[in-house]
Amino acid sequence: MTDARMPLRAKVASSVSRTAAALSRAAGRGDGSVIGGWIGLKIDPDLLAHLAAGRAIALISGTNGKTTTTRLTAAAVGVLGPVATNSFGANMPTGHTSALAKAGSTPYAVLEVDEHYLAQVLEATEPRVVALLNLSRDQLDRAKEVSMMAQLWRAALVRHPGIRVVANADDPMVVWAATPPQQRSDHLPPPSITWFSAGQRWHDDSWVCPECGSPIERSGEQWWCTGCPLRRPTPHWVVEDDGVVDPHGAWHKIVLQLPGRVNLGNAATALAVAAQFDVRPTDAVGRLSSVTSIAGRYAxxxxxxxxxxxxxxxxxxxxxxxxxxxxxxxxxxxxxxxxxxxxxxxxxxxxxxxxxxxxxxxxxxxxxxxxxxxxxxxxxxxxxxxxxxxxxxxxxxxxxxxxxxxxxxxxxxxxxxxxx
The missing domain is CATH 3.90.190.20 (Mur ligase, C-terminal domain)
Known part of the structure; x- marks a missing residue:
């Protein structure tokens, strides 16, 4: 929503947010992406919802790879026009608020979201698409246990059945979180889920089925639960050699300035999300190579x-x-x-x-x-x-x-x- 169409309180909050962020940057106290949003939300607790209104938004969440995938996705969606994004990794509502206030009126936004805040940000922004990357153990003294995090994601998506989901087919926790409970199909249309395959090197948080508690077995890229129907879905987007195969079977060579096969997976995710905005892979792949250092990572x-x-x-x-x-x-x-x-x-x-x-x-x-x-x-x-x-x-x-x-x-x- 543009400032002109927002309620007066939201206009003031947005202006103060931008000013506070700019002062923080000028004082050398950081990029201002937290303090600006914090002050704005103190003035208007609904500021994030006001700033999100009227934009086509993608949310990117997971334990690892959020910042890189967000930058790649913003580059891909940028084919269509200006994109607001929290490029410095401030991935809680304060950071989202500051990023949208700073960007002004843009038709699109791609926001990295801390996995613990996904439900809250879904509620505030009503995105077009949410990308679920992975779930693994993190910060043992305060992070939620992995299966609990998957349950929270699943419950949040149940409350927003119209959102398109782009999810990692290689992570059993993500597949379970993205797949609706069986009873939903009785009264709601099935959700729109696009599966990507980026590989999963880390298996130690997904040996037990989150649905029934039975062991999960693996053979090559396939995985399945030994006690219920949960298994790896057929992915629509697949990393193959040094490129990505799209849902139509076309292979696209990916040239990145970022190291490692994991970033090919991040690129596949970015292309899958951009496709939800009707961006063709052939138009997007060239933009991925413009992404270099990300908040100092890979510098x-x-x-x-x-x-x-x-x-x-x-x-x-x-x-x-x-x-x-x-x-x-x-x-x-x-x-x-x-x-x-x-x-x-x-x-x-x-x-x-x-x-x-x-x-x-x-x-x-x-x-x-x-x-x-x-x-x-x-x-x-x-x-x-x-x-x-x-x-x-x-x-x-x-x-x-x-x-x-x-x-x-x-x-x-x-x-x-x-x-x-």
Whole structure:
């Protein structure tokens, strides 16, 4: 909805939100994407709904890959015109409010949504489509258990039967969440579900069927419950070699500036979501290559003859993907346990660090000693360094891969920004 058509209170709230965000940026206190939305919602609790009205909106949610998939989807939908998006990853209602207020009147919006807030944001924005990427364990001291999260998603979608769903066919928890309970078919039309296949390397949160509690078995890409009809649906969009096959069987080569097969899966998701806006894959694929560093993720920086690449990994599933992306080169691992990371580091024992054997491994961060014990258990030799600068000085010229959890990643980004 444009400011001209909004109620007076919403107009004031939107204006104050933009001003607060701009002041925050000018003061060097961040991008303003949280404080602007927070103030706007204090003035008008319905501001997000007012700002969403009149736009065709896509929501992107999941444990991992939300920020990257959102950026790729916004690029694809951008074929049609201006797209509002929370490109810096502020994925709660404050961030959504700030992003829409800052964007002004745009016909489209693509919003990353924290999985815990999906039901709330569905209610406020009434999107055209929601993309469900994956569900896995995350921040053990405060995140909901995976099956509980799937139940919340399923209940939210039951309340919004008209929303188109784009969902990951390879994740049993996502398939169950996206598929309506049997009784819905008695009085409501079946939901519109588009399935994509991006692969699922992490299986440890989906060995038990969320419907009946029986074991889930796998053979190749297929999976099925041994006690009920839940099984992998036939996907409409499939990653194949270095491209994506669309629902009509046409193969589209994907050229990305982002590493790893996981980002081919993110690209397939983006194309599937964009298709819900009637964007043809042939028009969208060229735009995907414009996406490079995402809030510092995958950024490459040269310092003292070292080509440093930053990879964010915040939970066991994303660490597994980071190992897949990283080259066989000296690798720095950095672990903190501050509030945004979660205070419990026992999740380190869910990660298999054996792929790092045979390369130079350095460790740092607030909880480097926790990581040291874990690497000893996995028989991975390492060197402890006190700072990022010490790490750079400890490796030969060439590639240095850096894998860090959230606040450790931000610390290293800040250090690089100071130097460069």
């Amino acid at each position: 490459q920086v040269t310092r003292d003859g070292r080509n440093i690449r930053l990879l964010l990994a915040k939970n066991p599933a994303s660490w597994l993907e980071a190992f897949d992306m990283a080259e066989h080169a000296p690798t720095l691992l950095s672990i903190n346990a501050r509030d945004p990371d979660g205070l419990d580091t026992s999740w380190l024992y869910d990660v298999d660090f054996s792929p790092l054997r045979g390369r130079q491994v350095l460790i740092t961060g607030d909880r480097a000693y926790d990581l040291a014990v874990r690497l000893e258990v996995n028989d991975v030799p390492f060197q402890h360094v006190r700072s990022f600068g010490d790490a750079v000085g400890s490796v030969p010229p060439g590639r240095l891969e850096v894998i860090a959890n959230y606040t450790a990643f931000q610390d290293i980004r800040a250090e690089l920004d100071r130097v460069n």
